[in-house]
Amino acid sequence: MQVTRFPSRADGLADRMSGFIAHLRMNGLRVGPRETGDALAALAAVDATDRDEARQALCSLLAGDAEDWRRFDKLFDSYWFNAGKQRAGTAQNAHVRVQSAKPKIWQDSEQGDGAEDRHSRNDDATTPDPGEGEAEGTDGKLIATRTANLNRRDLRELMDEEALRQAEAAALSIARAIRDRRSRRRKQALRGPALDMRRIQRASLARGGEPLDLFRRARPPRPMRIVALCDVSGSMTVYSRVFLAFLKGLVGSGCEADAYLFHTRLMRVTDALRDHDSIRAAGRLSLMAEGFGGGTDISGSLESFLAGYGARALNGRTVVLILSDGYCTREPQALADVLARIRRKARRIVWLNPLKGWKDYAPVAAAMQAALPHLDAHLPANTLDALAALEPEFRKL
């Protein structure tokens, strides 16, 4: 390995070390003049002429987190061993937290799409994509079918970065609107705005009437939970990409959320959406989406949800979100029955219907007619704007 030749005007180790610190700072490590002194002290404590010892010593001193720790060897070599003083990463503002490279679940295949491209993508949610024309629904025949479409679709293809980001943002704001709820009662707490006088008095007896121990009370959080059931059948194909991003936003929002997809069957996708490993997540979702874009069996799927997950997923603080157009192959009465049963266990049922945003839409589909009496809200969700506009509605729930 070739050792870097430093210019002759650089005098001594201290100067080179400060150069090294500057090199690290340029590559996003949070180090400063204080670390220069520390580094020299550390080298004095080890055998500084031993390349590996010096490297290890500087690494444990100067790395701040796991990301720095992994990059350090490269940075070290590039400065001291003539690999050139290139920047190994992009320069970061010293005050910005260096984001560890957490992979996104959905990665856009084509990087750096232009601004106008991005612009045109915004209305993807409203215009049917000719690429998915094989499913029923795009040519106006919104007839539910019972055939299961066993094409394995890679869901990554059904996502694009910009629409995804907006849908996720909408989901986040909805989650925020219902997450920060507090109980009306005050309970004992370690820290809280109010003093618990009754408890303080009781405890003061042990201290001869001196109120020494202060107890406090606070209103404990009672967050709402979301259970989202998303229809991915043929008639919903054009919306599914946005809705999946929406689900991902809900699941990743930090509130308790549970996500399910259904067409003729139901599957739980919460864990897959939460997966940090992007490749694995996409693989899992693709496996689950077997039959993606086939027929619909809303009431059957809801029944299997209720039987399989209902006891665990539903409670008095749960909002059930159903994202579907309401075209169902089964008789409408079944849907009404299962909704009535869910209604008894959950707090609210909200139906997000992409068709409702259409002009002159009336819920004439028999299933929708049967479902309406059991819903707390029936809201439009055909565009990203409509999704974003849901937040005030959810505040009211």
Add this chain to the structure above:
Amino acid sequence: MSVSELQQGLAREGYVADDRLAMALHLAQVLGRPLLLEGPAGVGKTEVAKALAALRDTRLIRLQCYEGLDASHSIYEWNYQRQLLAIRAAEGNASEDQLFADKYLLKRPLLEAISQDTPPVLLIDEIDRADEEFEAYLLEILSDFQITIPELGTIKARSKPIVILTANGTRDLSDALRRRCLYSFLDYPDKATELAILKARMPAVEGLLARQIVGVVQALRKEDLEKTPGIAEMLDWAAALSGLGVNDLAKSRDEVRATLVCLLKTAADYDAAPPEVMDRLIGKVA
């Protein structure tokens, strides 16, 4: 003590430290800086402190962090009961100076650690579970080794303890804390290191079995599991197998199945490793 001496000393205590970790420990002692250890669960972050304390033959003072940990549980607290008794006994003649004296002070781990005559090893375990306010308390202690008690004044450390902090990413730690610490990341060990660990901890486990155990655990870590088995789990498993008198994993399928609970700690993981998968893993190793 040089780095290699430290490494050998730790090995005598049954702890196999790689070069980088040994260097970090060495620097922590020489420079008197706290050492922050990060890494997945079960790779021996806590064990380092125990081994180091045993090697230096000093006390290990441990502070286990949890949500809601506050100064009165970690640094000091006034012994109100004794103070009240003293007030009553003195019939109101007690002066304030007497009441806020050393003997009414209950020392919690952090104050305890800086008031020892011989430098102890202070282990602050799972610092990321404590609240951010507690991290701020720590800063004064970690940089200057002193604690300020409003009624008494500042207490300076009699000897500088060797501080080891561990974290496994429950919450992001503040930059201020990271800058004051040396840093080392512990990952799952490679095959040779893990074999050495098994040998150091359990000399009774025979060569073939040891290789098989380590091979299977290493292969299991590559599987898609919820909780990846760490070194502690590997050692438990080895102890269980050798306790059952197993000599060859390939010949004792039932015992392997029965002892798998040592490695896989959730129902989903247990289902993810059916007998066929285990057979495949063992077959690969043998």
